[in-house]
Amino acid sequence: MTVFQKINSFLKDNLRRRKLRSLIFNSDTKAGRKFDIILLTLILSSVILVILESMPEIGSYHPDLFYVIDWMFTILFSIEYLLRVYSAEKRHKYIFSSWGIIDLLSILPTYLSLIVFSYHYLLVIRILRLLRVFRILRLFNFTREGQVLLGALKRSMYKILVFISFLLIFVILIGTLMYVIEHGNPGFNSIPASIYWAIVTVTTVGFGDIVPITYMGKFLASMIMLSGYAIIAVPTGIVTVELARSKRSALQCRNCKYSVESFHNYCSNCGTAVHVVEK
Amino acid sequence: MTVFQKINSFLKDNLRRRKLRSLIFNSDTKAGRKFDIILLTLILSSVILVILESMPEIGSYHPDLFYVIDWMFTILFSIEYLLRVYSAEKRHKYIFSSWGIIDLLSILPTYLSLIVFSYHYLLVIRILRLLRVFRILRLFNFTREGQVLLGALKRSMYKILVFISFLLIFVILIGTLMYVIEHGNPGFNSIPASIYWAIVTVTTVGFGDIVPITYMGKFLASMIMLSGYAIIAVPTGIVTVELARSKRSALQCRNCKYSVESFHNYCSNCGTAVHVVEK
Amino acid sequence: MTVFQKINSFLKDNLRRRKLRSLIFNSDTKAGRKFDIILLTLILSSVILVILESMPEIGSYHPDLFYVIDWMFTILFSIEYLLRVYSAEKRHKYIFSSWGIIDLLSILPTYLSLIVFSYHYLLVIRILRLLRVFRILRLFNFTREGQVLLGALKRSMYKILVFISFLLIFVILIGTLMYVIEHGNPGFNSIPASIYWAIVTVTTVGFGDIVPITYMGKFLASMIMLSGYAIIAVPTGIVTVELARSKRSALQCRNCKYSVESFHNYCSNCGTAVHVVEK
């Protein structure tokens, strides 16, 4: 092979990689879009398979069938993984990126099940394939609305974290108090159990597996539930205010591109009179 | 019969149809309104009958009575259906419209019960008569307020769908995790069962028929419930913002293009008397 | 007794009535305020008595004590009732007003228990004394904040009614569907029972006494719970928007006293430039 041939094959290879990359990693082209839809179908099918397999009536009936189909999916995803590694711009970066790890984790269990014994729980990791749905959705701009929601959630996150910190301290104190009051009630036989009950109650889930028996316990529980009214209002208020804020600024300053509220006369960022333009 | 007589009878028939149509399909006239009220009463009575019949204490006590009354309603609704077909402007269009199908479905079961055996479940279809209430309510403009609500819900629908998609993925992952953690707990013996539990928990319904037993399971459940606080806030926030928006100004000032609330007399920005124009 | 004496006694009587009236019906004077506080204490004590009496451990222990104390309260309230009738401006109007009837209902049961047998349930009517608390609270302007809340609730009431109408139809249809699907499950053995379950579920109360067993039933239940997310958001949104509206207009036009939003330049009612004054 001459030097010329080597360069030529390298260039060709490079071109192939670039083509593959645009097919696998993007969805701008028609082919890329098709690839994504096929992949989405495969992922969802394999997830449904994992779910069905877990059902005693179905999973134990045709174990061989599930075994075969699972290997089919695993081989397909393995090919896809290898192609991704091959075509990635920077291979190391892809392999150690969170997407790369998820891609690997969604094929590894089946291979490992050949070596390791506790087959059962290993295979459950395959459910992580579900996370790969997000990558495809991202490409389809499906998540733009989700971005608005996530944006509002992110901005509220710190407030909600502070709120949950207060709540945790409240719940630990209440749980300990109930532990003392409901002494003898098997559901409250430890502080963690009582804290668990307090969380179940304050979030208004109310399973009913643990329930106060004494008058004092019922009275305190009533107080907690009523105060839960004020408590549940807080995160709702936080998120609503944040969502309202993300909704409002739908206009943009002509001059500085700052988002301007619809009832403003002057841009609040640069001070020019605004004859605002819809974004 | 001469040609003249034929035309005459045709015209008369046409006139009768038009009169019937305005009686049955509209509620502008006094007679039409009366017809609707009678129909509403009949529908609600027949629905209550279906409900009462399903109760073992009542249904098994006077089966013949229910049988007779049901036939009475069926015959009345059959006459109404035939009249609707007869008087409809375009018969085919009416018969295959969603209203036409609902009208047919609400009389068919009783006739079919003469032929088919599984009498019991067939008759439950009669509950679809309830849907016919909407047509009458629509005529009475009762649903104008409902329109505002539905409008806000519709505009939030896409966001809520995105939200529920995220939620579904969250719930599948959590359910699978709980399936692994709570291995041996009969309530979590399959992934679908665990997903069902996760939905019951995250929506704060909390039936308590399935409940985590292990420490890890209870800990994870607590985490889910607390994160449920942030989760439940999202759709509430979305709908509140949309409702607030539908409340606020849908009008624009003629002079300065400032958005004006519908109940204003003067523009609150430039002070000109407003004969506002719909945006 | 001369005519002069009669008129004199009448006038004195009238004066006494007016004094009594201001004592009993108003709380502007110091004495009236004292009277109200004593009455409030008596009412709450008697309500607590009724509640305590209902408890098997307490009620059956000292039945005589409760009997005596109850008669004491009844005699005191009877005297108060007679004084109210005596001092009321228009006696007939007071007696047949809703307050008058509540006042009577809160003393009648004890007297009737002397005649009628089913002592037990008659006495429970005494709990209606609790409603009398509202009259006193009203006098103390305690309910001004409540008025804001009630105002917002009232304005949202029609929307919420429309919402609940839709919800009822939804719940009847879902209940009937679950009745068919969960055939054989004793909790769903009639349509009303299934509707009850649907209400318990959709409101996220989730008692857990009735629970779907079949896969189809659990799947449908999951759908209902998830749609419950959108459903619960609606009334919250309605009330929030109404409350926000009642909060916002905190300014008043100098010219026409129309309430003006803080960011307005001109009054939206009369068009005068506003240099608004805080209410």
Next chain:
Amino acid sequence: MTVFQKINSFLKDNLRRRKLRSLIFNSDTKAGRKFDIILLTLILSSVILVILESMPEIGSYHPDLFYVIDWMFTILFSIEYLLRVYSAEKRHKYIFSSWGIIDLLSILPTYLSLIVFSYHYLLVIRILRLLRVFRILRLFNFTREGQVLLGALKRSMYKILVFISFLLIFVILIGTLMYVIEHGNPGFNSIPASIYWAIVTVTTVGFGDIVPITYMGKFLASMIMLSGYAIIAVPTGIVTVELARSKRSALQCRNCKYSVESFHNYCSNCGTAVHVVEK
């Protein structure tokens, strides 16, 4: 010891106290910050210890270990308490302040357990150490976001209290009614039990330990749950409105008195550069 030596030692002592005070009571210095982090770790560890000790599996396994570790924590917190008393600017003020009492209460139980018998419940008081977390968080300005939340909660508090008063009366009346209707149902055998059930239901917690059995009871329960929709919307609405208000502009334009959001550079009404003044 000469007078000179005494003054000298007093001054030195004073200096030491001031140094200690800045170390213990403030977190401005690097050392103070370190001290706080160590204290926070100690508090959380000791709280986790109390929680773990309450668990039958763990607490009964190594009772001696827990005993020793607990004494270790107690001695450390005792030294800290003594140092706080020693270095406090006004000793009496510190000792009788709420922080001082909490500090004392978090060490006292262990000492008292040497004297008093009912060891078990005394030690639970140690959970109050958790409250000391707030002091440290306060120093780290962690609670600034919490302040916004608490501010909104405080301003809504009166409205929410009025709301809860109404709710309490509602719940007592409903509870009494259910007590009459569900006569014979052991869960409703007293009015307090029925009120407890009503609170559990209206807050949508729904434990399911007490459940209506009769048709009337189920019907009334359905009504309560549906009205609970409107009820739960109220506090959410209140808090949301207050949070929205605390978010919106607390500033005013120097020129036109228009309210300006804190993050604006120019007044959105008149366009002047804002060096905004707090209202």
